[in-house]
Amino acid sequence: MALFRSTFFASLSLLVIFIFLEFWRPAFVTAFFNITALGAVVLVSGLLWILSRDKGRA
Amino acid sequence: MKRLIVIPWMLAAAAFVWVVVANIAPSGKFLVRYVPGEESPFFQRLGPSSAVASGEGGERLKDDRAFFLFRTPTQFDRANVIVSFEGNAPIVELRAATGPLEAERERKFLRGEAASPAPANVSAAGPVLPGFRIPLRGTHEFYFAPIGPADLTLTVQDRNRNAGADPIRARIIDLEGTLLAEAALPDDGNLFGNGVASESRALRLAAPHSSVLRLQFLASDDVYLLGIKGAMTKLAARERLFVADQPGEQMPIPPIITDGAFLTASTPHREGFQTIRAGKEELSLQFTQERVTKRLTDKRTSIILEKPDVRLETDGFFAFGTQAFFAPLEPAPSWATTVPVPYEPDLMTTEFDLNALYRDERGRYRFEIVAPGLAFLGSELKIKEIKIELERPRWSFVRLFSDKIIEIK
Numbered sequence: 001m002a003l004f005r006s007t008f009f010a011s012l013s014l015l016v017i018f019i020f021l022e023f024w025r026p027a028f029v030t031a032f033f034n035i036t037a038l039g040a041v042v043l044v045s046g047l048l049w050i051l052s053r054d055k056g057r058a
Numbered sequence: 059m060k061r062l063i064v065i066p067w068m069l070a071a072a073a074f075v076w077v078v079v080a081n082i083a084p085s086g087k088f089l090v091r092y093v094p095g096e097e098s099p100f101f102q103r104l105g106p107s108s109a110v111a112s113g114e115g116g117e118r119l120k121d122d123r124a125f126f127l128f129r130t131p132t133q134f135d136r137a138n139v140i141v142s143f144e145g146n147a148p149i150v151e152l153r154a155a156t157g158p159l160e161a162e163r164e165r166k167f168l169r170g171e172a173a174s175p176a177p178a179n180v181s182a183a184g185p186v187l188p189g190f191r192i193p194l195r196g197t198h199e200f201y202f203a204p205i206g207p208a209d210l211t212l213t214v215q216d217r218n219r220n221a222g223a224d225p226i227r228a229r230i231i232d233l234e235g236t237l238l239a240e241a242a243l244p245d246d247g248n249l250f251g252n253g254v255a256s257e258s259r260a261l262r263l264a265a266p267h268s269s270v271l272r273l274q275f276l277a278s279d280d281v282y283l284l285g286i287k288g289a290m291t292k293l294a295a296r297e298r299l300f301v302a303d304q305p306g307e308q309m310p311i312p313p314i315i316t317d318g319a320f321l322t323a324s325t326p327h328r329e330g331f332q333t334i335r336a337g338k339e340e341l342s343l344q345f346t347q348e349r350v351t352k353r354l355t356d357k358r359t360s361i362i363l364e365k366p367d368v369r370l371e372t373d374g375f376f377a378f379g380t381q382a383f384f385a386p387l388e389p390a391p392s393w394a395t396t397v398p399v400p401y402e403p404d405l406m407t408t409e410f411d412l413n414a415l416y417r418d419e420r421g422r423y424r425f426e427i428v429a430p431g432l433a434f435l436g437s438e439l440k441i442k443e444i445k446i447e448l449e450r451p452r453w454s455f456v457r458l459f460s461d462k463i464i465e466i467k
Contacts, residue, residue: 028131
């Protein structure tokens with residue numbers, strides 16, 4: 001659970017920074033890094049985190 | 059387990075560092091590849107859509123010019139643009155915008171109808187030319203300044219060098235592109251490639267007076283344009299001049315004047331082997347169909363042919379003699395055109411100084427691929443790949459704090 005949570009927050013932070021960089025200068029990030037894949041990591045890790053938390057409660 | 063939570067944060071930090079370092083490009087070199095039709099963060103697809111045919115087999119250029127927008131991840135000084143293409147075009151050239159797009163308007167009319175101010179450097183006055191009588195081969199586009207209403211007689215002959223029909227079309231268009239007159243001749247009836255020349259035939263075209271008119275002559279290279287008759291003060295051929303071989307008595311060829319920035323010459327026959335003098339340059343034709351290119355530095359260059367049977371190409375105008383010469387279209391000042399180096403027939407490489415080029419408000423450079431005559435010939439050019447090698451000095455701490463790595467345009 002802790003792993004999912006830290007993955008979620010780490011990738012979310014990175015995504016926010018990258019989106020900011022991309023607005024600041026187009027192609028700064030997208031040229032080298034797949035932002036869509038990063039977004040998927042955020043979603044999946046967030047989902048796993050929530051699911052594992054619910055399981056813990058049950 | 060507790061320690062595991064550090065891993066995602068380390069990975070995130072590594073990804074961030076990786077992106078920053080990749081942008082700094084410590085070696086100072088950066089390579090970008092683009093296959094037209096695919097997505098790329100650096101390129102905006104080829105346009106305008108009217109000039110580009112896409113679909114199976116990639117994107118193809120079907121008009122004389124198409125552009126693409128390109129942005130660099132950070133500031134670079136030089137760009138070596140390598141375009142690989144497939145297809146038949148008399149000339150392929152690459153140019154880049156040096157001014158804002160509003161000022162671009164393709165090429166500006168120096169002379170035009172009453173609505174536009176009279177240009178200073180083209181004078182309609184001048185000796186009256188009777189036309190010319192130097193045989194030319196195939197498709198040509200002329201610009202001329204008629205005296206009174208235009209009344210042209212074109213003398214043509216089909217020499218049937220290659221098999222197939224050779225219909226002939228000619229039309230007069232004004233600078234705005236309005237069709238004023240059109241004439242056509244069917245094939246002479248000889249469909250063989252037996253080299254039997256037809257009788258010479260005439261095409262007559264008449265159009266109302268205008269300061270500058272365009273004459274398009276559309277035919278295969280089997281068709282010889284033996285001469286144009288008509289009262290005019292100026293007559294210049296745009297971008298292509300194919301001085302035909304003259305069996306029998308040779309007509310002296312007057313010096314050919316051009317305002318182009320380069321000259322490409324080739325000959326289809328051994329009889330055309332010669333050394334062409336173009337200003338200070340010499341172009342030596344030693345092989346058939348070999349295209350020899352030289353850069354021309356003068357504003358006007360006089361080209362001396364030893365003999366006919368030569369195909370000349372440039373990015374400006376050709377005329378027989380200084381009196382006939384004029385450049386009715388000003389080469390747009392907002393474009394940097396450099397001479398492409400065709401080191402392979404389907405590959406050209408062109409170097410640009412990025413600091414001299416214009417970047418729009420979104421930091422994009424604008425490049426144009428120009429293939430004069432492509433639309434006219436009804437041919438297509440497939441753009442296979444565009445590769446751009448970017449260069450700047452190697453990365454150093456001094457530069458990081460001194461100039462433009464972090465510069466935002």
